[in-house]
Amino acid sequence: MPETTKYVLTEAEMPAHWVNVLPSLKEPMDPPLHPATMKPLTPDDLAPIFPMGLIEQEMSMQPEIDIPGEVIDILKLWRPTPLYRARRLEQALDTPAHIYYKYEGVSPAGSHKPNTAVAQAYYNKKAGIRRLATETGAGQWGSALALATRLFGLECTVYMVKVSYHQKPYRRLMINTWGGEIYPSPSDRTQSGRAILEQDPDSPGSLGIAISEAVEDAATHPDTNYSLGSVLNHVCLHQTVIGLEAKKQMALAGEEPDVVIGCFGGGSNFAGIALPYLLDRFNGSPVRLLAAEPEACPSLTRGRFDYDYGDTAGLTPLLKMYTLGHKFVPPRIHAGGLRYHGAAPLCSHLLRHGWLEAKAFPQLAVFDAALQFAQTEGIIPAPESAHAIRAAVDEALAAREEGRKRVILFNLSGHGHFDMSAYENYLAGKLENFGYQPVDEEG
Amino acid sequence: MPETTKYVLTEAEMPAHWVNVLPSLKEPMDPPLHPATMKPLTPDDLAPIFPMGLIEQEMSMQPEIDIPGEVIDILKLWRPTPLYRARRLEQALDTPAHIYYKYEGVSPAGSHKPNTAVAQAYYNKKAGIRRLATETGAGQWGSALALATRLFGLECTVYMVKVSYHQKPYRRLMINTWGGEIYPSPSDRTQSGRAILEQDPDSPGSLGIAISEAVEDAATHPDTNYSLGSVLNHVCLHQTVIGLEAKKQMALAGEEPDVVIGCFGGGSNFAGIALPYLLDRFNGSPVRLLAAEPEACPSLTRGRFDYDYGDTAGLTPLLKMYTLGHKFVPPRIHAGGLRYHGAAPLCSHLLRHGWLEAKAFPQLAVFDAALQFAQTEGIIPAPESAHAIRAAVDEALAAREEGRKRVILFNLSGHGHFDMSAYENYLAGKLENFGYQPVDEEG
Numbered sequence: 050m051p052e053t054t055k056y057v058l059t060e061a062e063m064p065a066h067w068v069n070v071l072p073s074l075k076e077p078m079d080p081p082l083h084p085a086t087m088k089p090l091t092p093d094d095l096a097p098i099f100p101m102g103l104i105e106q107e108m109s110m111q112p113e114i115d116i117p118g119e120v121i122d123i124l125k126l127w128r129p130t131p132l133y134r135a136r137r138l139e140q141a142l143d144t145p146a147h148i149y150y151k152y153e154g155v156s157p158a159g160s161h162k163p164n165t166a167v168a169q170a171y172y173n174k175k176a177g178i179r180r181l182a183t184e185t186g187a188g189q190w191g192s193a194l195a196l197a198t199r200l201f202g203l204e205c206t207v208y209m210v211k212v213s214y215h216q217k218p219y220r221r222l223m224i225n226t227w228g229g230e231i232y233p234s235p236s237d238r239t240q241s242g243r244a245i246l247e248q249d250p251d252s253p254g255s256l257g258i259a260i261s262e263a264v265e266d267a268a269t270h271p272d273t274n275y276s277l278g279s280v281l282n283h284v285c286l287h288q289t290v291i292g293l294e295a296k297k298q299m300a301l302a303g304e305e306p307d308v309v310i311g312c313f314g315g316g317s318n319f320a321g322i323a324l325p326y327l328l329d330r331f332n333g334s335p336v337r338l339l340a341a342e343p344e345a346c347p348s349l350t351r352g353r354f355d356y357d358y359g360d361t362a363g364l365t366p367l368l369k370m371y372t373l374g375h376k377f378v379p380p381r382i383h384a385g386g387l388r389y390h391g392a393a394p395l396c397s398h399l400l401r402h403g404w405l406e407a408k409a410f411p412q413l414a415v416f417d418a419a420l421q422f423a424q425t426e427g428i429i430p431a432p433e434s435a436h437a438i439r440a441a442v443d444e445a446l447a448a449r450e451e452g453r454k455r456v457i458l459f460n461l462s463g464h465g466h467f468d469m470s471a472y473e474n475y476l477a478g479k480l481e482n483f484g485y486q487p488v489d490e491e492g
Numbered sequence: 493m494p495e496t497t498k499y500v501l502t503e504a505e506m507p508a509h510w511v512n513v514l515p516s517l518k519e520p521m522d523p524p525l526h527p528a529t530m531k532p533l534t535p536d537d538l539a540p541i542f543p544m545g546l547i548e549q550e551m552s553m554q555p556e557i558d559i560p561g562e563v564i565d566i567l568k569l570w571r572p573t574p575l576y577r578a579r580r581l582e583q584a585l586d587t588p589a590h591i592y593y594k595y596e597g598v599s600p601a602g603s604h605k606p607n608t609a610v611a612q613a614y615y616n617k618k619a620g621i622r623r624l625a626t627e628t629g630a631g632q633w634g635s636a637l638a639l640a641t642r643l644f645g646l647e648c649t650v651y652m653v654k655v656s657y658h659q660k661p662y663r664r665l666m667i668n669t670w671g672g673e674i675y676p677s678p679s680d681r682t683q684s685g686r687a688i689l690e691q692d693p694d695s696p697g698s699l700g701i702a703i704s705e706a707v708e709d710a711a712t713h714p715d716t717n718y719s720l721g722s723v724l725n726h727v728c729l730h731q732t733v734i735g736l737e738a739k740k741q742m743a744l745a746g747e748e749p750d751v752v753i754g755c756f757g758g759g760s761n762f763a764g765i766a767l768p769y770l771l772d773r774f775n776g777s778p779v780r781l782l783a784a785e786p787e788a789c790p791s792l793t794r795g796r797f798d799y800d801y802g803d804t805a806g807l808t809p810l811l812k813m814y815t816l817g818h819k820f821v822p823p824r825i826h827a828g829g830l831r832y833h834g835a836a837p838l839c840s841h842l843l844r845h846g847w848l849e850a851k852a853f854p855q856l857a858v859f860d861a862a863l864q865f866a867q868t869e870g871i872i873p874a875p876e877s878a879h880a881i882r883a884a885v886d887e888a889l890a891a892r893e894e895g896r897k898r899v900i901l902f903n904l905s906g907h908g909h910f911d912m913s914a915y916e917n918y919l920a921g922k923l924e925n926f927g928y929q930p931v932d933e934e935g
Contacts (some may be wrong), residue, residue: 050644053568055503125496126576126870133569137643155598157870159909199867200580201493219912226866226915423669424642427569427600466602466909469662472669 051136056298058129063121064293066113067286070324070395073112073331078398079369082356090366098267098275100176103169106283114286116168123167123200127156128290132298137425139445146448146455147304148441151295151322152428153462158223160386160431160463161318162193162278165287169276170197180204180273182266184234184259187213187385188220189431189463190278195229205229206273208236208262211254213385219467234259241265241362255378256389257361264364279315280359280368280393288321291460296325299458306336308444310459312436313340313349313407314386316393322460323405330404340396340407341440343415345483346379348372348392349400349407357391370397373488380483382412383471384432408440411482415439416475419465431463432471494579499741501572506564507736509556510729513767513838516555516774521841522812525799533809541710541718543619546612549726557729559611566610566643570599571733575741580868582888589891589898590747591884594738594765595871596905601666603829603874603906604761605636605721608730612719613640623647623716625709627677627702630656630828631663632874632906633721638672649716651677651685651705654697656828662910677702684708684805698821699832700804707807722758723802723811723836731764734903739768742901749779751887753902755879756783756792756850757829759836765903766848773847783839783850784883786858788926789822791815791835792843792850800834813840816931823926825855826914827875851883854925858882859918862908874906875914 071078080089092104099107106114116124135148153161173181181198184207185191191207198205207229214221214233224231234254235242241261245252252258260277267275277284292309299306309326311319323338330336342349352371359365361375371392373379379388392400399405419435421442422428430438437459448455465472474480514521523532535547542550549557559567578591596604616624624641627650628634634650641648650672657664657676667674677697678685684704688695695701703720710718720727735752742749752769754762766781773779785792795814802808804818814835816822822831835843842848862878864885865871873881880902891898908915917923 050562050565052565055568057500057502059500060498119493122493122495125498157872196870200870218916219909222912222916222919223872225919226863226872226912228867420669424671427639427643429600429666429669466662469665469669473661473665476665476668 051140054134054136056132056301058294058297060125060129062297063124063129064116064290066115068289068293068325068328069109069112069114069286070327071282072110073328075331076398076402078394081394082367084358084363084366098264100172100178100274102172102175103283106286107281117171120168120171123197124164124290129294130155132295133426134302135426138422141421141425142442142445142449144445144449145453146445146457148445149299149302149306149458150461151291151458153291153318153460154428154464158189158193158196159466160189160193161288161291161321162190163197164290164321165278165284165317166193166197168287170194170201170203173274174201174203178203178272178274180206180270181276182206182208182263182273183276183278184208184256184263186210186256186388187217188224189386191229191231192220192223192227193278194276195224195227198229199227206266207231208234208259210234210256210259211252217467234262236262238262239265255361257375260360261362261364264360279317280391282395284317285320285324285393285395288317289324291318291321292323292325295322295458304456306458307456308337308339310339310341310437310440310457312387312433312462313342313392314433315389315391316396318460318462320393320396327399327404338405339440340405341436342407342409343382343384343387343436344409344411344485345382346373346388347409347485348390350409351485352392354397354401359391368394370394371400377488382483383468384436386433387436410436410439413480413482416480418442420475428461429465430461431465432468434462437461494583497577497579499575499744501737501740503568503572505740506567506572507559507733509558511732511736511768511771512552512555512557512729513770514725515553516771518774519845521837524837525810527801527806527809541707543615543621543717545615545618546726549729550724560614563611563614566640567607567733572737573598575738576869577745578869581865584864584868585885585888585892587888587892588896589888589900591888592742592745592749592901593904594734594901596734596761596903597871597907601632601636601639602909603632603636604731604734604764605633606640607733607764608721608727608760609636609640611730613637613644613646616717617644617646621646621715621717623649623713624719625649625706625716626719626721627651627699627706629653629699629831630660631667632829634672634674635663635666635670636721637719638667638670641672642670648672649709650674651679651702653677653699653702654695660910677705679705681705682708698804700818703803704805704807722760723834725838727760728763728767728836728838731760732767734761734764735766735768738765738901747899749901750899751780751782753782753784753880753883753900755830755876755905756785756835757876758832759839761903761905763836763839770842770847781848782883783848784879785850785852786825786827786830786879787852787854787928788825789816789831790852790928791833793852794928795835797840797844802834811837813837814843820931825926826911827879829876830879853879853882856923856925859923861885863918871904872908873904874908875911877905880904
């Protein structure tokens with residue numbers, strides 16, 4: 050049996066700064082636009098819902114941004130996270146490829162999301178904010194923010210998509226356990242919510258609606274800000290600790306990745322592992338950066354690159370991104386964290402200019418890979434993260450076809466402890482593939 | 493806000509041997525008895541269901557037993573585990589006590605159970621066994637053994653108490669995900685199961701019945717052995733990696749514990765953290781060793797010290813232990829892993845002779861402590877482990893009363909990701925305390 054091979058850093062080796070790729074971009078990014086004026090957004094436009102510390106990061110041209118000591122101090126609860134070589138998976142695949150994975154499921158919330166939740170809670174606390182409002186789908190982001198706000202003594206209000214609120218009680222209960230308050234969305238607490246409920250009292254809700262509610266909550270309460278778990282530049286920035294650590298760990302392994310892989314929903318965990326390697330690519334490295342998205346919600350591979358809203362109601366700024374249209378409602382795949390119509394503008398921009406690759410995977414093939422991973426490496430992966438596993442397995446099989454070594458690094462963004470019903474469906478043969486059904490833009 | 497303080501060991505600092513306290517005992521232990529002859533058990537009596545490697549460990553007089561390289565190799569997946577100082581909890585309690593906890597929830601199965609599951613799978617594999625049979629209550633042990641057998645290429649059959657099989661589907665699904673087969677017990681696969689079903693087709697099952705089924709399965713199939721997740725000497729032995737690592741980590745912290753705490757069901761996680769410190773106690777150290785059990789199932793504090801069976805049907809050897817009677821059916825507390833009528837003979841013996849202390853805690857006070865821990869330290873604990881937290885908090889409050897420092901070390905044996913419905917009941921004010929209802933021995 051192949052040996053377990055784990056690369057561990059000391060606390061002293063934790064990154065002291067986040068990597069900001071904005072000043073290194075080879076092509077200029079299109080700015081976000083104000084939804085009323087259609088003019089480029091200014092910092093003041095964002096001030097009602099974000100603290101200045103985060104607004105500055107959203108637009109910063111500093112190549113490195115120091116991680117505040119108070120943030121590092123909380124990240125130390127679970128960081129540095131381990132990096133493994135998946136030798137037992139390699140053996141099962143009979144591949145000459147070397148497969149490495151960075152494991153972010155060791156955080157108390159079970160995913161990479163607390164990396165940015167802690168930073169966002171910190172900057173809001175520092176700005177004198179008392180409460181954060183946010184939305185959540187399956188609950189990964191909501192639970193991460195509930196944890197982070199609790200540790201900084203802030204309050205937390207989470208609008209959870211109603212259908213998930215009732216179908217996925219356990220992440221909701223984590224939010225309660227950490228002292229967060231949580232409402233099924235659409236709720237009667239906001240004008241946006243009430244408007245939906247008036248039209249359709251039985252609305253199952255959507256991430257778009259929940260975003261509208263959280264933004265409205267923040268905009269209408271001076272002591273409250275809004276917090277977003279993906280998509281924005283500052284969120285991608287906070288996740289670069291993943292790739293920065295991984296680079297040190299790959300150095301311990303004495304290898305350079307040929308391809309770096311992350312699953313892709315809004316883009317933050319992919320950005321976290323990939324952006325530090327992007328700088329190598331800018332400097333001539335041939336490393337490939339591969340985003341793995343679901344076939345059912347293929348913003349990167351089948352979306353159009355255009356300005357679009359971040360929410361369904363069209364209240365947020367317009368972002369230039371790959372989008373399936375802000376009215377697109379993704380099918381109910383189990384990877385709830387990848388059910389978003391858009392893609393981080395930064396990642397969209399990089400894909401547009403050929404710095405990234407993207408591939409879409411069907412649900413069944415993703416779970417095939419998840420099961421093979423669980424049975425060889427021992428960790429039961431989240432359905433979201435299993436998209437990265439599928440992509441890594443395919444790369445390893447391609448290496449076998451070629452008969453050549455390939456060094457593969459992927460981010461295992463979280464565990465599947467709250468997704469066992471998805472495994473139940475898969476093991477019972479009840480899981481289906483969902484194709485992409487474009488939204489009728491005329492409708 | 494107090495700083496996160498985590499003590500991490502390198503892989504090279506992992507224990508290379510288990511600590512066996514049997515040769516150091518100050519008073520002789522009473523031997524297990526054969527249920528038919530009532531004579532002391534011989535190694536040959538155990539050979540039909542255990543491999544010789546484990547039988548030797550059960551009775552070994554070697555003070556240290558080397559951990560095989562193949563076992564260390566799998567343990568490395570999650571070991572060494574971190575030790576934390578709970579500074580935020582200390583602050584919340586306003587106590588001069590220093591509280592340390594060893595966190596075993598980082599294993600893929602989420603508890604300390606894989607420490608012995610891996611060793612047991614290894615020795616069985618080496619003995620040419622093809623399959624292991626076991627019982628499980630809430631599923632912690634069954635999932636740990638399913639993981640370990642899968643990694644060694646063995647098959648695994650789990651008899652799961654029927655009421656838990658239906659009420660707690662998620663740990664069952666982990667067992668399936670790792671390729672184990674699992675049957676609700678009583679089942680029609682064994683004579684013991686069929687006998688129960690004949691009398692009561694709707695029997696909810698019990699751990700005692702499930703043990704009978706697993707033992708019978710092993711005894712009637714030459715290629716199959718039985719595996720037990722607690723109680724026995726070799727299981728306690730395998731868990732000593734916990735305490736051995738903790739001692740090195742406490743040395744890094746520059747402190748010696750005044751009291752070492754573990755929750756107590758069958759006794760293995762308590763033994764794991766406490767036995768390495770017992771040797772210090774034998775050498776004159778004043779360190780206290782405190783077992784925390786549920787009031788609803790108080791074998792240590794209210795049981796009698798006597799020979800009793802390990803299962804309800806009375807098929808197993810007779811063990812000299814603190815027992816509530818093998819017909820005792822514990823109330824349905826959420827800490828399913830602590831619902832056992834007996835206690836490890838080794839721990840019972842040590843308690844009898846004053847080397848250990850034991851305290852019983854009511855369910856509500858345990859969940860009060862669990863919530864306070866989750867909200868200060870961030871990790872959501874298993875209900876079992878929360879008994880140790882309660883005991884540690886009480887020690888810290890006593891130190892505050894005294895106005896003196898006290899160094900407290902406890903084992904956080906697992907996370908509560910599969911126990912969120914227990915938190916739901918607690919948060920909804922629906923959780924009740926259960927008193928101890930002695931079994932009618934005449935009945």
